[in-house]
């Protein structure tokens with residue numbers, strides 16, 4: 001009798017036996033709202049009876065049962081087409097994977113057309129200038145939902161210092177760079193309305209709260225809070241077998257195991273947020289996507305945006321020269337037998353076999369430049385807003401997914417652990433029509449790309465000559481790039497020394513850093529230094545001011561210049577002191593902060609000259 005009443009309460013008439021295949025669920029129908037009943041039916045329809053197999057009588061664990069359905073509601077609403085689509089897509093992809101189906105069947109690879117830039121030549125200057133004019137019409141999107149499991153850092157990666165000379169974290173560096181670009185762009189068009197450049201940060205359950213906390217406790221690093229928007233991606237359900245049975249959490253049978261769906265979620269989130277139309281109405285023309293730990297990227301942004309603007313690219317992927325077979329995806333043009341074409345990232349382990357299978361007997365080989373003709377994808381994309389919106393109207397931001405199950409054995413019938421569907425931001429061009437203008441911009445690695453992804457142990461195992469992509473190499477790359485830029489501008493910079501930190505051999509250049517408001521382009525740097533300057537290898541220089549001119553400086557030690565924008569400071573003469581030294585630190589030494597251990601060195605501040613200019617005026621710093 002009780003159960004008949006329950007069935008009536010939950011909207012079922014006696015005789016509805018849709019739940020008969022699942023008696024444990026049937027007993028609990030009285031607990032469910034009509035919406036939950038629909039979800040339960042849907043789960044049974046797609047073969048998920050096992051989710052309820054352990055459910056006890058009503059009255060036991062009722063709260064947990066409610067939580068289960070709360071999670072199902074979330075999983076269902078956050079995936080385009082809901083859980084039914086997710087499970088159907090998973091079954092198809094798992095079947096393809098079991099059959100070892102090649103995703104590139106029928107496609108022939110060829111070298112796409114793009115732009116290879118040479119830092120500091122006339123073309124580079126022109127492109128930087130065009131990019132800076134255009135950047136006021138841009139919006140930036142930072143994908144930062146990844147946990148960084150390979151890095152093993154306990155905090156969010158955006159909070160990590162990009163370098164330890166100033167200790168500024170990646171997020172501060174990114175925001176200051178956008179603000180400096182905003183300022184520089186508006187200078188080119190004095191008199192026009194000044195709208196603020198929007199910044200979207202895609203977060204996840206793992207990163208959302210600490211990202212917000214980092215912003216709020218630092219007054220958004222100078223941005224207006226309204227300028228920054230956080231969009232949180234949801235995780236997707238894990239799958240236990242080839243039939244896409246949803247995996248229950250081993251420690252909590254009322255919870256479906258979930259894992260991140262990948263950075264490709266950014267497109268669906270932007271679409272559903274409504275921001276793209278708002279941006280279009282506000283005159284935004286470009287959307288720039290970037291990752292969480294590349295301390296060099298903003299040195300490449302102005303020229304790359306200049307390429308997009310002058311070439312009219314709907315999609316422009318930033319890339320670096322790539323040695324044949326190097327472990328980084330290659331940007332490739334794919335033409336299908338049925339006429340479809342796309343310019344897309346092909347993962348390195350797929351590119352070589354694809355080339356061999358399509359008539360290139362040697363596979364991926366270097367060409368006359370000494371590099372593979374397929375440049376290395378660094379996953380920073382510049383999309384033209386209008387065609388992007390048009391495309392998303394068709395796809396709702398859904399991106400081609402893939403699945404990567406780890407099988408127990410060659411029969412491919414069971415997995416070592418649960419898997420899930422994933423999608424990647426750079427796969428966006430896969431659905432574009434052949435008329436879309438998809439190109440790429442190749443920029444020297446030293447200028448554009450030094451991510452922090454690997455923990456010290458893994459980085460130390462990287463074969464010699466390959467990038468470590470560690471906190472150590474990421475920091476050293478910043479000093480190297482700044483030193484090489486100053487060298488190119490005529491400053492005498494001493495050669496680097498070689499040292500080994502955390503088992504990684506790196507070049508140690510003078511520790512030179514500048515705040516983005518000092519220079520956002522190479523022409524800014526050239527205008528602020530002259531050729532009578534020299535800096536020794538043991539030196540450290542921090543320039544934190546807009547109008548700081550290096551004019552005849554000889555530095556052998558540490559110099560820090562802090563100046564408000566209204567203070568014009570000429571730095572001249574010879575500055576010599578004991579400076580700051582790099583002390584080796586063991587990554588296993590628990591007494592040290594994690595940020596130090598992971599890079600394997602600590603900066604010891606012995607002596608420095610620090611000058612602070614807090615009043616407007618003209619000043620000269622000379623010894």
Ligand code: UGB
Pocket residue numbers: 143144145146147202204260261262263290291292293328329345377378379424426451453
């Ligand atoms: N990220 C998210 O925001 N959400 C997620 O669910 C996952 C990640 P990884 P990955 O730079 O050389 C990419 O893990 O995915 C964010 C490209 O796919 O650092 O292994 C995360 O926070 C690859 O083609 O990198 O590889 C981070 O900001 C190549 O270009 C970003 O997505 C490679 O990067 C990337 O996540 C590279």
